[in-house]
Amino acid sequence: MSDRKLITGNEAVVFGAIEGGAEAFFGYPITPATEILEGWAKLSDKNSNLKFLQAEDEIASGFAAIGAILAGTKAFTATAGIGHVLMQDAISMAENQRLPFVAVVAQRGGPSTGTVNYSQQELNLASFGGNGDGLRIVYSASSVEELYYLSAKIFSTAWKYRFPTILLSDGYLAKQKVTVKLSKPVKPFPESKILKEDIGNPTYIRNCYGSEEEFAKILRKNIDDYKNIISKVSECESYKTAGVTDLIIAHGSPAASAKDAVDELRENKISAGLVRPITVRPLDCRTIASAAKIAKRIYIIESSFEQFSRTVIYKIPEIAGKVNLLLKPAEGISAEEIVNFVTKVKK
Amino acid sequence: MKSPDYNFAMPDLLNIKTKPSMFCPGCGESIILKHLGIVLKDNHLQNKTTFIIDIGCALLSWNYFNLDTLQSHHGRSVPVAVGYKTIRENRNVIAFMGDGGAYAIGLQSLLHAAFRNNPITVIIVNNTDYAMTGGQMAPTTLSNEITTTSVSGKDPKEVGPAFHGPELVRQIADKNAFIARASISNPALLDTMLKKAFKTQSENNFSMVEVLSICPTNWKTNAAESFDFLAKMEKVYPVGEIIQNEKPSK
Numbered sequence: 001m002s003d004r005k006l007i008t009g010n011e012a013v014v015f016g017a018i019e020g021g022a023e024a025f026f027g028y029p030i031t032p033a034t035e036i037l038e039g040w041a042k043l044s045d046k047n048s049n050l051k052f053l054q055a056e057d058e059i060a061s062g063f064a065a066i067g068a069i070l071a072g073t074k075a076f077t078a079t080a081g082i083g084h085v086l087m088q089d090a091i092s093m094a095e096n097q098r099l100p101f102v103a104v105v106a107q108r109g110g111p112s113t114g115t116v117n118y119s120q121q122e123l124n125l126a127s128f129g130g131n132g133d134g135l136r137i138v139y140s141a142s143s144v145e146e147l148y149y150l151s152a153k154i155f156s157t158a159w160k161y162r163f164p165t166i167l168l169s170d171g172y173l174a175k176q177k178v179t180v181k182l183s184k185p186v187k188p189f190p191e192s193k194i195l196k197e198d199i200g201n202p203t204y205i206r207n208c209y210g211s212e213e214e215f216a217k218i219l220r221k222n223i224d225d226y227k228n229i230i231s232k233v234s235e236c237e238s239y240k241t242a243g244v245t246d247l248i249i250a251h252g253s254p255a256a257s258a259k260d261a262v263d264e265l266r267e268n269k270i271s272a273g274l275v276r277p278i279t280v281r282p283l284d285c286r287t288i289a290s291a292a293k294i295a296k297r298i299y300i301i302e303s304s305f306e307q308f309s310r311t312v313i314y315k316i317p318e319i320a321g322k323v324n325l326l327l328k329p330a331e332g333i334s335a336e337e338i339v340n341f342v343t344k345v346k347k
Numbered sequence: 348m349k350s351p352d353y354n355f356a357m358p359d360l361l362n363i364k365t366k367p368s369m370f371c372p373g374c375g376e377s378i379i380l381k382h383l384g385i386v387l388k389d390n391h392l393q394n395k396t397t398f399i400i401d402i403g404c405a406l407l408s409w410n411y412f413n414l415d416t417l418q419s420h421h422g423r424s425v426p427v428a429v430g431y432k433t434i435r436e437n438r439n440v441i442a443f444m445g446d447g448g449a450y451a452i453g454l455q456s457l458l459h460a461a462f463r464n465n466p467i468t469v470i471i472v473n474n475t476d477y478a479m480t481g482g483q484m485a486p487t488t489l490s491n492e493i494t495t496t497s498v499s500g501k502d503p504k505e506v507g508p509a510f511h512g513p514e515l516v517r518q519i520a521d522k523n524a525f526i527a528r529a530s531i532s533n534p535a536l537l538d539t540m541l542k543k544a545f546k547t548q549s550e551n552n553f554s555m556v557e558v559l560s561i562c563p564t565n566w567k568t569n570a571a572e573s574f575d576f577l578a579k580m581e582k583v584y585p586v587g588e589i590i591q592n593e594k595p596s597k
Contacts, residue, residue, distance in 0.1 A: 026430060051433050056459040060426035063419065067430020070417060075430070093420050195415035199394050206409040206418040207402065
C-alpha cells in the first residue's frame with residue numbers, strides 16, 4: 001500500500017508509530033515535539049486500545065512508558081531539549097535492564113527555552129546521556145518521509161534487540177508540512193510480556209548488584225550483545241559516492257541540504273558525494289570508510305560543535321588527516337553554504 | 348547453604364531461597380513485608396500482584412516474594428506502577444518505597460498519581476531517615492532529631508517540621524481514594540489498612556499506606572529504645588485512616 005499525504009514531521013511520527021505497532025504513549029508538552037503528544041491524544045480519544053497519559057514531567061513519562069513496556073506493550077514517548085535531559089533517568093534504567101524503550105527526540109537548541117526550533121545538539125545526549133556506556137540505538141531522520149518510516153521501525157529494533165532506541169528529529173523536520181508517500185513499512189517485530197505474571201516462575205528485574213564483579217558480568221554480556229548487533233542495525237545511505245574526490249558526511253537535516261549540494265557541485269564539475277548515517281549510534285563504519293578511502297577531501301557537516309564529527313573520526317581514524325569541518329551549532333545549514341564551503345576548501 | 352526450615356505464614360509467596368533476608372538486624376521492613384505477604388495471601392492476590400520497588404532499603408526486597416518484581420530508580424516506582432497498570436488493568440499493582448523516595452525525590456509523581464486517582468497501591472516505609480545511605484535527614488525526620496545531616500537536631504525553623512505525607516496527599520486525592528498510616532507496633536491494624544488499600548485499588552481508586560517503622564542501625568538504638576522512638580513517632584504521626592483534609596500537626 002502506498003498513499004500520498006500532506007503531513008508534518010510530527011504527524012508522520014504518530015502515523016509511523018501506529019504502523020510499528022505502538023499502543024501506548026506517555027508524554028509531556030515540549031516544543032517542537034508537542035504535536036506528537038497531541039496527535040496521539042486525538043487518536044487515543046477515538047480508539048480505547050491506544051493508551052495515553054499526559055504525565056507530570058518527562059521523568060514520569062519515561063518511567064510510565066517503562067511500566068507499559070514491562071506489561072508487553074509497544075509504548076513510547078516523545079520529547080526535546082531539557083525534557084530529553086530529564087528522560088535520561090528512564091533511558092539509563094532501560095539501557096541497564098535491556099528494556100525496549102522507544103523515544104522520539106525533536107532536537108532544539110540551548111538550555112531552558114533556548115531556541116525551540118532547531119539544533120543537532122542532542123546527539124551526545126541520545127547516544128551517551130546516561131550513567132552507562134551508551135548501549136543504545138540512535139536513528140537520525142533527514143526527511144518527513146523517513147521520519148514516518150523510522151517511527152515504525154524503531155519499535156521493531158527495540159523489541160528485537162532489547163536496547164533503548166531513539167529517533168532523532170529536529171524542529172525543522174517536526175514542523176514542516178510536505179506531501180509524502182507513505183509506503184507500508186516492514187512487518188513489525190512482535191512484542192511480548194516482560195513481567196511474565198507467572199507466580200511459579202517470577203520475573204525479577206533489578207538495579208542492585210552484590211559486587212562490582214557481579215555487575216561487570218552482566219555488563220560484559222550486554223556489551224557483547226551490542227557489538228554483535230552493530231552490523232545488523234547500523235545503516236547508512238550512500239549518495240553518488242562511487243569514485244568521488246570530495247565526500248560529505250552528514251546526518252539529519254543538514255544531510256538533506258548536503259544531497260542538494262552534491263548535485264550542484266557535480267554540475268560545477270566537482271566530483272562530490274554524500275554518506276549519510278541513518279543510525280548515528282552505532283555507525284555503519286564499513287560503508288563510511290569504504291566511501292572515504294579514495295576521497296581526497298572529506299567534509300563533516302553538523303549543527304553542533306563536533307558531537308558528530310568526534311564520533312565519526314574516533315571510529316574511522318584513518319580519515320582524520322583529510323577532514324574539513326563545517327560546524328554551525330544550533331543553526332541550520334543550507335545547500336548553498338555547503339557548496340561554498342566545499343568549493344573554497346577545494347581551491 | 349541450605350535454608351533454615353522456617354514455618355512461614357505464606358509459604359507460596361515467599362522466595363525461600365532468599366531467606367534469611369538481607370535487612371539489618373531489627374529492621375522494621377521485614378515485619379512490613381511479612382504482613383504484606385500475609386494480606387496478599389489471605390485475599391487471594393498472590394496470582395494478581397505485580398511488585399514495583401524503589402531504591403534505598405526497599406531494594407533489598409527485589410527477590411523477597413515469588414512475585415514479578417521490578418526495581419526502579421529513586422522515586423520512580425510510582426510512575427512505573429502507573430504505566431504498568433495502564434496496560435494491565437486487572438492486576439494488583441504495588442509501589443513499595445521509602446519516605447525519601449515518596450516525599451522528596453518522587454513527591455511530584457506521588458501527588459499526581461493520587462490527583463489522577465490512578466488505581467495503584469503505594470506502600471511507604473517511614474523510618475524518619477535515609478537509611479541505606481547511612482541515616483541522613485529526611486523530610487520525615489522529627490523536629491530536633493539528630494541525623495548525620497541534622498547534626499545538632501533537625502531545626503524546624505530552618506528545614507521544616509516533620510513531613511506529613513498522607514495528610515498532604517489527602518488534600519488532593521480523590522474522595523474515593525484510601526489514604527492511611529499504620530505502624531509496625533500494631534500489625535493487626537497494618538493488615539487491615541493493607542487489605543483496605545488493595546480493595547480500594549480493585550475498585551479503581553488510588554490507595555496509599557504509610558507504615559511507621561524502626562531503623563535501629565541508623566538510630567543507634569537497641570530493641571527497647573527503638574520501640575520507644577516508634578512510640579514518639581506515633582505521637583507526631585497519628586496512625587489510622589486519614590479521613591479528611593486535616594491540618595498536619597507539629
